[in-house]
Amino acid sequence: MVTAHQLPGGDDTIVALATATGRGAIAVIRLSGAQAISIARALGACAGAIPGAFPSASDLSPRRATRVALRHPNGAPLDDVLVTWFAAPRSYTGEDVVEISTHGGHVVPALVLAACVAAGARPATPGEFTRRAVLNGRMDLVQAEAVADLIDARSTAMQRQALSQLDGGLSRRLLALRDEVIHLEALIAYDIDFPEEDDGPIAPARIKNAAESLRDALCALMHTAPQAAVLRDGVLIVIAGPPNAGKSSLFNALLGESRALVTPIAGTTRDAIEAVLDRTPLPLRFVDTAGLRDTDDEIERLGIEVSTRYLAQAQVVLACGANAADIEATHAVIVSRTSGTVIPVRTKADLDVSVSDERAEHVSAETGEGLRELLEAIDRAAVTRVVALPDADDVLVTRERHRAGLAVAHDELADFLLAWESGALPAPVAAVHLYAAREALSDLIGIVDTEDVLDRVFREFCIGK
16 A cells, blocks of 8 residues: 555645635634644644633643634734644544634635644645545545545435445445455466366366356446436436426426526526435436427527437436427427436416316426425336336445446456456466456555556545545
């Protein structure tokens, strides 16, 4: 494993705001590194000079929040804060970590950050705290990615999966697969090195069966990626129909908030608007699209092209219309543009209660009529579009990096089997494919770290994590 001191800046003490910027009750500033505690004490060292002041940062104890009068190294008062010290190695990064809880807003956290830098800290890069946690053995790469997934989760389903991955579920599965590759390598090595042993050489069928079983296990895990994508992004539900069909009003009503602009002017929605609704058993990703019609308006036409692209990807489409004729016309337009399940929806049901159409869901964004029944119909349709609902304890591949690494290992196993069964290559040469498969799995977990892999993993992390 690469360790922090082997990387440029690895000995630096880093600092970053760990909470979102803006108005709020508190903000948390995080320091990590060998100088974290001395910097924190330096910023609180002047507190004792104020008569009746509360304790200074020099009184810090590990894992105990201490109230401190924080000051800039130049003596300027900063804030009344709580400081918590997590002593190495029992911290998030494995280094000394200090968390300073200041009052929220823009000015106070910025001043405290600047004071930390003036006292010797360096501003952290995105993901640098978690990167140090990986380099110091506090977690592996897959668990580090779970941290980002947990932060980015837009549904409870993805939150649960991220927690499982953070707990090491996927890591343990990958390690088990890697151990199987090592076992297979050992069988071949034994067969090569000790062909005249009393027990005789390893039966070729045994090696073949072990390789096939491992190849199939890699394939099965790799094919969980679409399930994870649904948990992460939601089932794609496209709301389609002509202008003024009530699509945006329905979009807002289903979400319970005003996300789309609603006006009586045809062609108001010029682009697709997305939002995820957290539902059980699956999150739903609703998309409000531009009204489908012929138009000479260039901008509106581009919006309709976007709508067409979404229809091609949709798993469920709500074919909206204010009356039966509109619904039928919408259905005729979209059936050739989607392979998703189409649900006819009569919007504005409150305007003409005498109309009844058993083929369509009747809803009103104004009164809320039929919204619960429509959501239940969408849930049923969404479930049918997913190959298999994952169980709570299922291990899923949540990122393209995981899928790609598994694909490399799978293909190397397939190439090994081809060479082994045909006898086209000597055993030591065929075993090179096993080595490549093992390295692909090691790379996923971070057993063999390279700088470019770490850069790819942490590139999209937020600063402060």
